[in-house]
Amino acid sequence: MDINTTIRLCGSGLVAQRTRLEVVAENLTNVETTRTPEGGPYKRKIVNLTGEDVYFRKRLDDAVKEVKVDSISTSSEGFRKIYDPTHPDADENGNVVMPNVEVMREMVDMITAARAYEAIATAFDATKNMALRTLELGK
Amino acid sequence: MEKISSLTYGPVVPPPRGHKKGATTGKTFEELVKNAINEVNEEQRQANIKIEEVHTKKSGLAEAMVAMEKANIALQAMLAVRNKVIEAYQEVMRMQV
Numbered sequence: 001m002d003i004n005t006t007i008r009l010c011g012s013g014l015v016a017q018r019t020r021l022e023v024v025a026e027n028l029t030n031v032e033t034t035r036t037p038e039g040g041p042y043k044r045k046i047v048n049l050t051g052e053d054v055y056f057r058k059r060l061d062d063a064v065k066e067v068k069v070d071s072i073s074t075s076s077e078g079f080r081k082i083y084d085p086t087h088p089d090a091d092e093n094g095n096v097v098m099p100n101v102e103v104m105r106e107m108v109d110m111i112t113a114a115r116a117y118e119a120i121a122t123a124f125d126a127t128k129n130m131a132l133r134t135l136e137l138g139k
Numbered sequence: 140m141e142k143i144s145s146l147t148y149g150p151v152v153p154p155p156r157g158h159k160k161g162a163t164t165g166k167t168f169e170e171l172v173k174n175a176i177n178e179v180n181e182e183q184r185q186a187n188i189k190i191e192e193v194h195t196k197k198s199g200l201a202e203a204m205v206a207m208e209k210a211n212i213a214l215q216a217m218l219a220v221r222n223k224v225i226e227a228y229q230e231v232m233r234m235q236v
Contacts, residue, residue, distance in 0.1 A: 014201035
């Protein structure tokens with residue numbers, strides 16, 4: 001495994017974690033959204049990550065895997081029902097279906113993504129320093 | 140002592156005629172340097188493309204920074220080789236004739 005492979009891995013990790021953070025931000029933004037173009041309240045989105053072989057290593061047995069965003073799926077379970085007859089989207093009983101976004105869970109996801117990003121950035125930094133230090137051996 | 144003198148004053152065998160420069164690797168030193176410089180240039184180009192893509196919102200900041208760091212490391216590697224070559228040249232120039 002050369003330096004470029006490691007850098008590539010770190011790059012893919014950074015992109016994946018940023019996507020996670022983007023989706024968390026989207027979920028948090030839409031915590032009170034009761035109307036969507038598809039109809040119904042906003043559905044919580046989940047990022048699915050997948051490991052992919054780094055292409056130029058495919059033939060080797062010790063192939064390393066970089067992370068890719070496989071898909072972003074929506075969850076349609078656990079919608080909150082609150083009683084608010086004054087709400088425009090309330091049904092005949094006065095109940096409003098709110099998005100299935102839980103702020104606490106999103107916050108935890110956010111912290112996980114941010115910490116993972118930090119860890120990958122540190123790994124990237126270490127790789128870079130290692131490469132530059134190697135070059136200093138010749139001095 | 141005999142062994143040492145045989146080592147130091149051994150007969151200088153001239154290379155056989157028709158022996159091409161760098162025939163062992165198939166590439167001259169000049170070609171190798173040129174290839175290395177071209178590769179570094181390519182890295183820099185890729186980094187530039189990524190920076191442009193950040194401005195046109197096609198790719199993220201992380202990708203651009205990664206490409207830039209890659210280019211930086213490639214450039215530093217090339218500089219290390221250049222410094223070594225220049226050093227060797229200067230060492231030869233300092234030789235008493």
